[in-house]
Amino acid sequence: MRILVLGGDGYLGWPTALHLSDRGHEVAVADNYARRAYDHEMGVQSLVPIEPMQVRLEAWRQVSGKTIKSYYGDLVDGDFTVEMIRDFRPDTIVHFAEQRAAPYSMIDRRHAVYTQQNNVVGNLNVLFAIQEVDPDIHLVKLGTMGEYGTPNIDIEEGWLEVTHKGRTDRVLYPKKPGSFYHLSKVHDSHNIEFACRIWGLRATDLNQGVVYGQETPQTALDTRLATRFDYDAIFGTVLNRFVIQAVLGHPLTVYGTGGQTRGLIDIRDTVECIRLASENPAEPGEFRVFNQITESFSVEEIAKVVANSFEGEVSVEHLDNPRVEQQEHYYNVVHTGLVELGLEPHLLSNTLIESLFGVADKYKDRVDLAAMLPTVKWRSASSPMRTEA
Numbered sequence: 001m002r003i004l005v006l007g008g009d010g011y012l013g014w015p016t017a018l019h020l021s022d023r024g025h026e027v028a029v030a031d032n033y034a035r036r037a038y039d040h041e042m043g044v045q046s047l048v049p050i051e052p053m054q055v056r057l058e059a060w061r062q063v064s065g066k067t068i069k070s071y072y073g074d075l076v077d078g079d080f081t082v083e084m085i086r087d088f089r090p091d092t093i094v095h096f097a098e099q100r101a102a103p104y105s106m107i108d109r110r111h112a113v114y115t116q117q118n119n120v121v122g123n124l125n126v127l128f129a130i131q132e133v134d135p136d137i138h139l140v141k142l143g144t145m146g147e148y149g150t151p152n153i154d155i156e157e158g159w160l161e162v163t164h165k166g167r168t169d170r171v172l173y174p175k176k177p178g179s180f181y182h183l184s185k186v187h188d189s190h191n192i193e194f195a196c197r198i199w200g201l202r203a204t205d206l207n208q209g210v211v212y213g214q215e216t217p218q219t220a221l222d223t224r225l226a227t228r229f230d231y232d233a234i235f236g237t238v239l240n241r242f243v244i245q246a247v248l249g250h251p252l253t254v255y256g257t258g259g260q261t262r263g264l265i266d267i268r269d270t271v272e273c274i275r276l277a278s279e280n281p282a283e284p285g286e287f288r289v290f291n292q293i294t295e296s297f298s299v300e301e302i303a304k305v306v307a308n309s310f311e312g313e314v315s316v317e318h319l320d321n322p323r324v325e326q327q328e329h330y331y332n333v334v335h336t337g338l339v340e341l342g343l344e345p346h347l348l349s350n351t352l353i354e355s356l357f358g359v360a361d362k363y364k365d366r367v368d369l370a371a372m373l374p375t376v377k378w379r380s381a382s383s384p385m386r387t388e389a
């Protein structure tokens with residue numbers, strides 16, 4: 001298949017492009033390198049050094065003998081988006097190219113507006129480009145489990161059958177997201193479902209949980225193929241952060257009680273889910289939703305798993321929760337769709353965490369401890385940036 005990976009320079013976009021190329025697909029990546037710019041804005045860097053795109057692509061060519069084409073541009077520019085899609089003529093578009101950090105979207109008005117404009121407009125341009133170039137192109141879009149929030153009923157895969165006053169209908173599952181970032185993905189989902197309904201587009205929305213891990217079989221082949229590993233309080237995700245904190249002897253930063261529960265997924269399963277969704281496309285007109293998680297843990301449980309796997313001393317600190325989120329709640333997620341397509345999950349294990357400790361230990365001198373503690377407060381309409389604190 002010809003597969004275009006939008007956001008192909010990011011934490012997950014890059015390993016996904018390699019995985020798909022490794023499996024024999026004709027792959028192109030597109031990126032505006034915004035993720036690297038956020039590092040400059042925040043004054044932080046990936047724990048694991050990453051190479052520029054040109055070096056990555058050349059390393060992949062040397063290691064695998066395969067080439068990946070690269071496009072540089074911004075999806076918010078609708079002309080660029082349609083021209084790129086017309087040029088590459090993909091069978092499938094995998095769309096990772098969004099601002100993906102909840103805390104970043106909650107810094108202040110400017111960051112909230114940027115996040116929603118960037119994500120919603122970029123996604124709309126992709127939908128229009130597909131409709132214009134070839135409505136048969138399958139869109140595989142990265143959504144988030146955070147679109148649902150933490151409802152007091154089971155979370156279904158995107159759709160819910162509701163009986164109301166004796167009548168029954170199948171409706172989009174009600175959403176109660178927890179940040180302006182998560183809201184941007186809700187807006188995307190609605191736009192995509194509408195495009196499927198009016199233009200007969202085919203789309204798969206992957207509502208992914210919190211990803212952990214840093215290596216896939218392909219990124220491990222050469223240090224130049226490494227993907228990023230974030231530890232800062234804005235872009236670092238919870239399990240990855242706890243691993244680095246354990247290695248540094250820093251207390252694990254559990255927000256609030258730690259009773260808040262999230263779906264998790266190993267990075268190796270992420271790339272495999274994208275392959276499975278791409279190779280088994282949705283039907284024309286179908287808005288298909290999968291919940292892309294393999295297990296659920298509370299934050300407190302994640303801290304315990306990390307502490308128990310680490311050979312040294314680990315302490316846990318309960319910080320005042322900077323976010324507004326339910327800390328004790330029901331959480332039961334249906335996630336059978338991807339398993340039915342053939343996913344064999346890597347469940348969280350000591351082996352994985354031990355290998356992550358190794359990665360963190362190797363690069364621990366690159367950590368800026370000042371970036372570890374959360375500064376963005378959900379209850380405030382404007383949080384100071386690090387440089388202004």
Ligand SMILES: O=c1ccn([C@@H]2O[C@H](COP(=O)(O)OP(=O)(O)O[C@H]3O[C@H](CS(=O)(=O)O)[C@@H](O)[C@H](O)[C@H]3O)[C@@H](O)[C@H]2O)c(=O)[nH]1
Pocket residue numbers: 100101102103143144145146147182208209210211235236237238239241253254255256258260262263299323325
């Ligand atoms: O040091 C920390 C960091 C986080 N948390 C807690 O851990 C949970 C998850 O936080 P996170 O920063 O790991 O993840 P989140 O902000 O939800 O966002 C991440 O995970 C989302 C999936 S989900 O969480 O919505 O299912 C993706 O959409 C995002 O792109 C990705 O950045 C939250 O309850 C948060 O309060 C802590 O207790 N301590």
